[in-house]
Amino acid sequence: MDKLVLTLVIIGAINWGCIGFFGLDLVGLLFGGQGSVISRIIYAVVGLAGLWALTFYGKLKPSGDSQ
8 A cells, every 4th residue: 555655646746846847737637637527536546645645754763773
């Protein structure tokens, strides 16, 4: 599950990068605009993946841990 979540977060980050650098929303472009049902589902799933990714902080080892 974590790999799927990480993949979705990366997709979201790439999409936001394209919006920021080029003004291009790839998800909207590929799936019929920002308001289309499929685009909104993708945005929602990526958003949920971002929330799930917050749990990754609990899995990090302390920076002073040598192992």
